[in-house]
Amino acid sequence: MQDIMTICNYCGCGCGVYLRVEQDRVVGSYPSKNHPISRGTLCSKGWHLHEFIHSEKRLTRPLLRKNGKLQPVSWEEALDYTASQLLKTKKKYGPDAIGVLASAKCTNEENYLLQKLTRVGLDTNNIDHCARL
Numbered sequence: 001m002q003d004i005m006t007i008c009n010y011c012g013c014g015c016g017v018y019l020r021v022e023q024d025r026v027v028g029s030y031p032s033k034n035h036p037i038s039r040g041t042l043c044s045k046g047w048h049l050h051e052f053i054h055s056e057k058r059l060t061r062p063l064l065r066k067n068g069k070l071q072p073v074s075w076e077e078a079l080d081y082t083a084s085q086l087l088k089t090k091k092k093y094g095p096d097a098i099g100v101l102a103s104a105k106c107t108n109e110e111n112y113l114l115q116k117l118t119r120v121g122l123d124t125n126n127i128d129h130c131a132r133l
């Protein structure tokens with residue numbers, strides 16, 4: 001058994017959390033008492049942080065609905081499809097028909113790029129953040 005100190009990746013607070021590892025599997029998560037942000041506490045997401053890691057329901061590759069059924073596709077196909085649908089929507093209904101949600105699980109740089117893509121690439125200010133969902 002090993003406890004590995006890390007940062008919770010569910011939101012931007014950055015709470016300190018230990019992941020308990022047994023036989024190459026993460027089996028638990030608990031707060032770091034000395035971490036300057038969380039000081040021995042976690043919200044419910046942090047306490048359950050370990051549960052998604054080995055989940056069989058976890059998405060590990062892009063899926064695209066074809067003939068009413070989700071099917072695995074390459075990243076190229078998924079991105080091409082998404083880009084074409086965004087451009088189609090923009091052309092048909094205007095840029096403000098599109099809205100984008102950024103994520104606390106992304107880095108600052110990724111969120112910066114997403115707002116640039118939204119404002120400059122898609123011509124809309126409709127960008128918000130998952131914290132306000």
Ligand code: SF4
Binds near residue numbers: 009010011012015042
């Ligand atoms: S434990 Fe909760 S508040 Fe802390 S980083 Fe994770 S999600 Fe955010």
